[in-house]
Amino acid sequence: MSTVDPYTPGEAVFECVDCQHRTASSEHVGSCPECGGxxxxxxxxRE
Structure with a gap:
């Protein structure tokens, strides 16, 4: 039998490619809140 991983993320972590600022959000972040990047x-x- 196959076991299913019960993990469900509550928040994703997003990082700015310009200034490397990180933010956690349950919804997609459109642009960096620090620099707009x-x-x-x-x-x-998870596999």
Whole structure:
């Protein structure tokens, strides 16, 4: 039998590619709140 990982993230962590500011949010962050730069989701996939 296969076991399903019950993990469900409450918040994702986003990092600015320009100033490296990090912020946690349950919704996608459009731009960096510090400098207005591009944000990427840095959450690690669980396999």
């Amino acid at each position: 591009t944000i990427k989701n840095i959450a690690v996939a």
